Amino acid sequence: MGPIAxxxxxxxxxxxxxxxxxxxxxxxxxxxxxxxxxxxxEEVEELSKTxxxxxxxxxxxILNKDVVQPLTLVFSAESKLIDAxxxxxxxxxxxxxxxxxxxxxxxxxxxxxxxxxxxxxISALAKSVKADFDVIGRxxxxxxxxxxxxxxxxxxxxxxxxxIYPVGFFSLLLALVLCAGLRHMRxxxxxxxxxxxxxxxxxPLNSLNDCLKWIDRHFFFxxxxxxRSFKEAVSTLTDQPNFTSAHEMEILRLAQISVESxxxxxxxxxxxxxxxGLGFWYVWSNV
Numbered sequence: 001m002g003p004i005a006x007x008x009x010x011x012x013x014x015x016x017x018x019x020x021x022x023x024x025x026x027x028x029x030x031x032x033x034x035x036x037x038x039x040x041x042e043e044v045e046e047l048s049k050t051x052x053x054x055x056x057x058x059x060x061x062i063l064n065k066d067v068v069q070p071l072t073l074v075f076s077a078e079s080k081l082i083d084a085x086x087x088x089x090x091x092x093x094x095x096x097x098x099x100x101x102x103x104x105x106x107x108x109x110x111x112x113x114x115x116x117x118x119x120x121x122i123s124a125l126a127k128s129v130k131a132d133f134d135v136i137g138r139x140x141x142x143x144x145x146x147x148x149x150x151x152x153x154x155x156x157x158x159x160x161x162x163x164i165y166p167v168g169f170f171s172l173l174l175a176l177v178l179c180a181g182l183r184h185m186r187x188x189x190x191x192x193x194x195x196x197x198x199x200x201x202x203x204p205l206n207s208l209n210d211c212l213k214w215i216d217r218h219f220f221f222x223x224x225x226x227x228r229s230f231k232e233a234v235s236t237l238t239d240q241p242n243f244t245s246a247h248e249m250e251i252l253r254l255a256q257i258s259v260e261s262x263x264x265x266x267x268x269x270x271x272x273x274x275x276x277g278l279g280f281w282y283v284w285s286n287v
Contacts (some may be wrong), residue, residue: 001275002284003163013141014058015114017073020121021051024129034078039082039125050131051087054096054109055119057146062114062139069138073122075105080127096120142177164283171279174272181269184221188265191219195256202251208239211251219255222262229260 026037026047037044052073055060075081084107099108107124124131135145194200194225205211212231219227233254237247244251 012072016055016057018053020053024048044127050053050124052122056114064112066140071109071137073107073133075133079131081105083125087121119177167279168283171276174276178272184265188221205244
């Protein structure tokens with residue numbers, strides 16, 4: 001539960017900026033002599049398009065009122081940014097807007113609401129073969145922004161958090177414990193049903209020591225403390241040959257009291273099953 005809680009806390013609020021595409025539209029070596037290319041009235045010798053995906057990868061919505069310092073993409077001077085626009089968004093009515101400052105190469109990003117999983121894509125045009133940028137801003141609840149510029153990782157498997165390893169180990173361990181718990185539940189049900197129907201039988205036991213060993217074997221579904229109380233009560237009986245026949249009724253009465261007062265195995269098994277299932281779900285959802 002600890003690693004899951006840590007991962008939940010760590011990723012409670014998070015925004016990811018990922019470069020989805022970086023393509024060269026115009027390159028100097030491809031220029032023909034006497035050919036002049038302009039964009040919005042501005043002559044360009046090189047032109048590249050960079051598509052950036054902005055996603056709320058956290059678990060909580062981010063509201064406009066949470067923005068303390070505007071979210072800004074700052075492009076380097078070498079990038080020579082000339083235009084930027086929102087190309088698409090999910091959902092379509094997300095309402096993200098941009099404010100471009102060509103002089104500083106900064107793009108201010110604004111949105112009314114960014115729910116978990118919401119995404120929009122920014123297309124940035126630069127008078128260079130590649131646009132480089134950083135992200136600055138302050139948003140309540142968001143520590144650092146996740147910035148991924150490596151195109152080689154786009155479309156590959158998502159990053160697996162380290163927390164799945166301890167969670168997976170303990171979930172498997174709890175599953176094995178649950179298997180043992182199911183065995184205890186079956187034995188508990190069988191003994192209780194036999195006692196209730198009056199069909200519970202005690203095997204021939206030749207001594208007190210045999211009886212104590214039988215209690216450990218047959219009532220393994222009870223706790224150590226509960227078995228100890230049962231054995232202490234039986235130990236008050238006189239040890240003699242044919243121990244069962246001499247004390248059968250008393251042993252049966254003590255067994256009835258011990259089983260009826262014992263804690264049921266159902267609730268612990270249910271708790272173990274829920275925690276183990278939660279752990280397996282966490283591992284499955286992160287691989």
